[in-house]
Amino acid sequence: MKEVTIVGGGLAGLSLGIALRRARVPVILHEAGQYPRHRVCGEFINGAGEETLTRLGITDLFSGVPLHEETRWFLGGERIYGGRLERPALGVSRRRLDLDLATRFQELGGQLHTGSRQKEEVREGCVWTAGRKMERSSRWIGLKVHVRKLTDQRGLEMHLGRHGYAGLAPVEDGRVNVCGLFPNRRYGGRGLELLWNCLAENGLEDLAGRLRGGDPDTGSFLGVSAFSFGLQAGSGGLLTLGDAESMIPPFTGNGMSMAFEAAEIAVDPLRRYAGGTVCWMEVLRDIRGSLRKRFRRRLFTARVLHPLLLTKSGRFLLAGAARSGLLPFRTLSRILR
Numbered sequence: 070m071k072e073v074t075i076v077g078g079g080l081a082g083l084s085l086g087i088a089l090r091r092a093r094v095p096v097i098l099h100e101a102g103q104y105p106r107h108r109v110c111g112e113f114i115n116g117a118g119e120e121t122l123t124r125l126g127i128t129d130l131f132s133g134v135p136l137h138e139e140t141r142w143f144l145g146g147e148r149i150y151g152g153r154l155e156r157p158a159l160g161v162s163r164r165r166l167d168l169d170l171a172t173r174f175q176e177l178g179g180q181l182h183t184g185s186r187q188k189e190e191v192r193e194g195c196v197w198t199a200g201r202k203m204e205r206s207s208r209w210i211g212l213k214v215h216v217r218k219l220t221d222q223r224g225l226e227m228h229l230g231r232h233g234y235a236g237l238a239p240v241e242d243g244r245v246n247v248c249g250l251f252p253n254r255r256y257g258g259r260g261l262e263l264l265w266n267c268l269a270e271n272g273l274e275d276l277a278g279r280l281r282g283g284d285p286d287t288g289s290f291l292g293v294s295a296f297s298f299g300l301q302a303g304s305g306g307l308l309t310l311g312d313a314e315s316m317i318p319p320f321t322g323n324g325m326s327m328a329f330e331a332a333e334i335a336v337d338p339l340r341r342y343a344g345g346t347v348c349w350m351e352v353l354r355d356i357r358g359s360l361r362k363r364f365r366r367r368l369f370t371a372r373v374l375h376p377l378l379l380t381k382s383g384r385f386l387l388a389g390a391a392r393s394g395l396l397p398f399r400t401l402s403r404i405l406r
């Protein structure tokens with residue numbers, strides 16, 4: 070069998086590697102970092118269905134993680150929406166999930182090289198799952214921290230601020246993951262102080278106070294910038310999956326699901342390539358076509374909705390619709406998964 074090389078050991082790369090190993094395809098995976106490690110992520114998975122996780126062979130890795138059936142949205146501290154999700158969302162830290170996936174990949178005989186940053190190179194048999202493309206001038210900054218002993222925790226929460234938002238999602242071990250997306254400005258402060266300042270300057274000072282009153286785990290604090298949403302410009306002939314292909318705005322909680330679904334889409338064509346029954350160009354065409362078909366509608370919907378969360382008039386509209394029960398939340402969450 071021909072070998073498949075995967076660059077990037079996040080969710081797309083590791084889950085693809087696992088599924089290919091289950092089909093006995095030889096796989097080498099290069100990951101720039103090490104495990105375990107925290108990642109900037111809302112850490113709730115909205116959408117990845119049982120079928121996808123089963124086909125990838127990773128369902129058992131989610132046993133015992135918190136299941137979120139409800140979500141509550143707040144605008145400037147006022148609750149504007151509360152309702153059930155179409156399908157329960159899974160709450161799991163990336164520190165745990167990525168490590169579990171890496172361990173499973175190796176147990177199945179996959180060759181994992183950590184600390185191995187690769188250069189972008191178009192070549193047959195190579196899949197690029199190295200995440201979002203670096204943008205020199207980014208509009209956004211993403212920050213995350215785990216908070217223990219958070220009193221008054223209300224399940225999956227979304228807090229809309231003036232120009233950004235923050236999500237709260239309980240994960241394992243009684244921790245609550247807090248992840249915010251804010252415009253990239255000079256807020257002042259470093260580490261947790263930066264997060265509190267971002268929240269306060271976006272009108273979420275009450276939330277900042279509540280989080281400070283818990284027990285934030287400073288070791289889990291992380292920040293990222295230099296990214297943009299939508300299609301990521303990769304080299305023409307590169308086979309990209311997950312965030313490396315396109316990045317959906319985080320309020321959907323759907324990026325991780327898309328990484329898994331992309332891996333699911335890629336397994337069969339890559340298995341056929343490894344078995345020598347199709348050529349690489351066919352694999353590229355097949356996977357790209359399927360990705361477009363599967364994700365077009367959610368990427369479009371998220372692109373339209375995202376600015377609404379970030380402008381005064383958009384938030385006013387959303388809040389009005391939510392308060393009067395006109396917000397088609399369930400329909401939207403069905404589209405965005």
Ligand SMILES: Cc1cc2nc3c(=O)[nH]c(=O)nc-3n(C[C@H](O)[C@H](O)[C@H](O)COP(=O)(O)OP(=O)(O)OC[C@H]3O[C@@H](n4cnc5c(N)ncnc54)[C@H](O)[C@@H]3O)c2cc1C
Nearest residue numbers: 077079080081101111187199200211311312319322324325
């Ligand atoms: C602020 C924010 C909040 C989010 N919240 C959520 C949420 O609540 N729910 C959700 O579902 N999604 C969320 N997402 C999106 C989610 O994190 C991503 O969609 C998901 O991680 C994509 O997985 P991936 O495998 O494609 O990429 P990644 O998880 O980014 O993995 C890419 C991997 O490639 C490695 N790598 C990079 N360059 C190289 C290289 N040159 N060589 C080798 N390795 C390399 C990296 O170290 C990394 O391990 C959020 C994103 C952001 C920015």
